[in-house]
Amino acid sequence: MNRVKFGAWMIPVLFILLAAVPFVAQAMGEPFYVTFFARVLVYALAACALNLVLGFAGLVSFGHAMFIGLGCYAVGILSYYGISDGWLQLLTAVAVCALVGLVVGTVCLRTSGIGFIMITLAFAQMFYFLMVSMTTFGGDDGLNINEPSNFGLFELSGSTEVYWAAWAVLLAVTIFLARLKKSPFGMVLQATHINPRRVNAFGYSVFRVQLAAYVMSGVLTGLAGLLLANLTAFASPSYMSWPVSGELIVMLVIGGLGTITGPIVGAIAFLVMEEFFKGLTQHWMLIMGPVIVVIALVSKNGFAWLIRRREEPAPAPSAAPAAAPKVAAASAGESQ
């Protein structure tokens, strides 16, 4: 939860670099890179959205792939019925994700810690199995999307279009989150993570704040789903299988929890690494696995620990004093 000083210049630099990708790819005659990075941007978007709940509010949602899936099927199912109007699909995706987010969030936020992790997972699994058994929409074979989303002015017909769409949305979302982080809402949201009891004691409703964040996050993740659907021209239950949720978390942690550009860097790092290791050996998971473990062991703030600012962040709450029984007792007495 460090306030990244470097975030200020990271954003423009990062996005200018990303904007260069298609041209570089053209110049190198490697249009494939556009596709690859389009996919990266889509997952970056999802990671940013997850950051809103996981990074800011410290809510470990292990089922965020659910929203990706919902976004995908919003496109898939509509186009299955011949509706390829992008705006309508967008509206549906947003509406569905918001609604699901509201319901699921209301249930999940009653729990905390491991409970929350598991119940979010449970809901994701439910939707996964639901789509698997919906043979009308291809079941687990997935659903081909023949008509790309048509937004009137532009169509998400090819990788390049999707790339630019993703780039723009990601930029908007990044700026939005950067603002939100410093805004009163953002502050309270982060505060709920550090010390929910105190937040309540100031008369804010921790539940409401977290729910709002969860819904927002769900909707943004849904957008990623919508883009993914167009990128692959396909909607499949495997988009919302639980390993995907896991990978989102990995990206986020690699990049840096609660940082603004972290999720993007994390997504790039993760997918590029994966691509690279795959090139090395067919058993690339033998490398990827330990790498992730190491990351988990060393990183407190993802790549922020490379570019750490002077003053060290807070010592892990449980670190020093908790050793003293006195404190153990006090907290037992005080908490709940």
Add this chain to the structure above:
Amino acid sequence: MNAIGLRTQDLVKRFGGLRATDGVTLEIEPGELHAIIGPNGAGKTTLINLLTGELRSDEGSIVLGGEEVSGTPVQQRVGMGLLRSYQITSIFDAFTVVENVCLAALRKKGVRWAVWKPMSSYGEVMEKARAIIAQCHLSDVADTVVSNLAYGQRRQLEVAMALAADPRILLLDEPMAGMSAAEGAAAIELLRSLKGRYTILLIEHDMNAVFSLADRISVLVYGKIVATGSIEEIRNHPEVRRAYLGDDADA
């Protein structure tokens, strides 16, 4: 911003077998600084948790400014101006002092839809925050991340946050615990300057503070009020001397 009074009637809180609060009846006048002393584990903090609503009382009633509030949620009581500080310092570690105080100061506004403008651009809130920070002698560390504050300063911030949420009645749980003598003295001055403006319920083991600030004192032992009265009455109250001040108390 007028101070309000507080009354409890036969308040009871059980933790499993243990009656942490055992029929507490307490009357606090508006504007009064009322101290509660008592041995560790007497139920002081528990009592505060009951008053704020963070714990649900098992029996008895709590009347806040003439309004029955037992059973109402924390938010509502805060809305009526009931604010507290914590014995176990509970401030927002990752934030700066200003941000901490602002969070408190913002409570009246609420944060619905406040997702775009940075908190620092809320002029009047910032001013208020800065003023209170100055009042609590924290100006020079205003922009430090609080995890880097000294223990005493954290304690001061604890009080500052309670003040910033513009309370009408303050519940302070051992605000001086862990403060150095100097800090303690400053804190005493601060509280004295606040006297009368707010109703204050002060829990403190530091007798100098209590005896130099309190209008009235109640002594809580084993979850029961064994005595309530002026400083003199309490000093010379035999049972209090036995139960808390100790037989050899020469305060």
Add this chain to the structure above:
Amino acid sequence: MLSIQGLAAKYGSCQALFDIDMEVKRGEVVGLIGRNGMGRTTVINCLFGLLKPAAGSITFDGQALNGMAPYRVGRLGLSLVPEGRQIFPTLTVEENLIATSKRTDASAWTLEKIYGLFPRLKERRANLGTQLSGGEQQMLAIGRALMTNPRLLVLDEATEGLAPIVRAEIWSVLARLKQEGLTMIVVDKNTKALLRLSDRNFILDKGVTVWRGTSPELSDRPELIAQYVGV
């Protein structure tokens, strides 16, 4: 038996101890005196390896304790009655007593002896720790510490928040333990009672030992008590 020199300690950023010197001889009872927050518990935390000293040395029977893992300190024969009781809430009274017990020799403390000492615990033997009153919890904490058959028993605020009668009971128990020749370090607010028990005393103020001497000496100088303890 135990000697502490130039001990200093921090909690994160806040320094609690600056310069503590004290020693304990076999068979004697030492009082640690001081106002709240003056560092007595911190000394104890350092002694038991719960807190890494920032400076200074602690030796027990010639063994250096600095940075030794708590359990190894415990095995050396130190035992603690901690501030705030800290009995195990999910264990029954009896389990609390036997879980960490250690037998040394024939004259060792046993369940029977403990129950003899605190009949109240015998009645409550099947209750969970949380179901005990503060006083009973305190007795349990003492019993638990005795069951490890310590050579040095440390009591931190052993009479904290207890009804006067219970307190008196505890004091008499401590007196009996003293007669049996147990070495003890006692931290307590109730100076008068403490002085009745202890042989020698150390006064802590803001993490520094400011005075040391026998109980009679201290009793003759009420101004000291007034200055450093005087509630």
Add this chain to the structure above:
Amino acid sequence: MNSSLFLSQLLNGVQLGVLLFLLSSGLTLIFGIMNFINLAHGSLYMVGAFIGAASYNASGSFIFAIAAAIIAAGLVGLLLEHLVARPLYRHDHLYQVLATFGLMMFFNELAIVIFGNRPYYAAIPSALDGAVTLFGSQYPLYRILIIAVGVAVALGAWYLIQKTRFGMLIRAGASNSPMVSVLGVNIDLLKKLLFMLGAGLAGLAGALAGPILSVQSGMGEPVLILALVVIVVGGIGSIRGALVAAMIIAVIDTLGRAYIPHMLGSFMQPASANAVGPAMASMLIYVLMALVLAFRPNGILTKR
């Protein structure tokens, strides 16, 4: 649907429940007491399955195979505890999830490297092969063994935790481990042992499951998810909870699969019943978990 079938379905449920219990008891102990969430627990299960199968094929002794599996899983667990878990005890669950997620990837691929990516052969000892007639229908002998083992382990675990000194210390350490160590007990060692115990149980589960389920890379995950559901429903840290929840979930799952289509069939045409039934069946336990958590956020049996 006749009663004899129902009874043997019930038995199947119980037997699945036993496997789940073996897996989740370790998980719940490790989580409840060390507050460490271990996604690699499924991998330990896989280790048990592979080692069990391999050593049975090598030695031909079932007992030896089981022992080998338990020991191997226990040792791997010990290694995990030392290299990964220990540094993360004090940290956010998030990092634990992450690290063990990585471990999962690693072990799955490692299994492929060592045993190849084809299902690995695990035989049932001929003595236990074949079926006995129960409730008028054939029931595999081996599964009855599994149930027996499960019951034994459940009793053993209960005795260990509730009656032995080890158990007392474990429970004490769960609530206040600094205090335990102050009283002269090496709580860290205790935690290591506990972690090994949990891993060993997972290994046992794997070794037992090997002969009825296919032994192959990735076999751990589906079961892991179920086990996680079990410990959350049962209330984290509670062996009793794990047992009850495992049984409830397994039985509900089994009976759901067996009967939901029929029930639906009774009021909708078979085609759609066949479509909806399995979907509902596979969602059933998650719905159950959501309900439990919604109304009892701490599980049906919260840790006493």
Add this chain to the structure above:
Amino acid sequence: EVKVGFSGVLSGPMAALGQDQYDGFMLAVEQLGGKLGGQPVTVLREDDQLKPDVGAQIVQKFIERDKVDAIVGLGFSNVLMAETRRIKDSGVVALSTNAGPAPIAGKGCMANLFVMGWQNDGMSEAMGKYAKEQGYKNVYLMTSNYQAGKDKLAGFKRFYGGTIQNEVYTPLGQLDYAAEIAAVQSAKPDALFVFYPGGVGVNFVRQLNQAGLMGKLPFLSESLIDSNSLAALKQQAVGSIYGTPWAPVLDNPQNKKFVAGYEAKYKRPPTEYAVAAYDAAYLLDAAITKLGGKVSNKKAFAAAVKEAGSKFPTARGKFAFNTNNMPIQHYYAYEIVKNGDGVGYKQLSQVLTDHKDAYAAECKM
């Protein structure tokens, strides 16, 4: 200079299938002296991890970056479906050596996508016909609850026509089938037909044995029995009957060459998936030879491939492409029999001759 991209599942539980295809293809390339149609060939391989989006990305990479002349493999149905649009748009020659889902056999068929293995329904259609020939009165059907499963059962019913006693769809990824098997026991059907590929199938057969049903109840299956699962099942598979367009014991020179070469090179018996890829290589060889090595014109290449479909040496003895680029081939019923302490294949009958799939009519090409 020919470039071929191979994309299949090479990691995770299903990796075996991808591996077999790759090995089958590479064996053929080796036997052809590292050349296809006289042109030196380079084969790029990618792992789709059984993830549709990854698969789609790989195909795009092959097309845009590596500019491959042909793509082989193409993974499971769900992955293949995600890849189709890219394949269609690019017009590159693509040979699916694994899946032949209904959509691309019917409306979604395309001139440049060929299925080397079988249309998904084929084997179950064979089993359906076999069940009919055996005069089974009522058959019990089981599969996982997903698209492929439903297609298979449909295929079976298409050729069976008798009464279906019950049709059970089990949740995808279910491990333990004791419950279902118990139900079968009490239902007492004439025969049982299941579609459970991979490890799940191994579970199923094993549990069938333990329930004491194996051998008592005619057990028909498809895509369950292959040398991979046999390695795990050994004697437990004895008695199971399955439908297939190919078996290791199939008697034709090309197959002898294939099986011998494969076992020599990889120290394990081949599978249907390996055959499909092996044939794919010889097919490409024939087509490229015909074009004299000029593969730059995609349309011509595709046409050549289609034509060569009936002319290349196939390990299946006889092979050709239907109008929708699905295979026309024989389907057999085989039974696993005891053979010393190992197991052997016994051909029961050639159930379907020059079998065409049911979707060709829907294909407009």
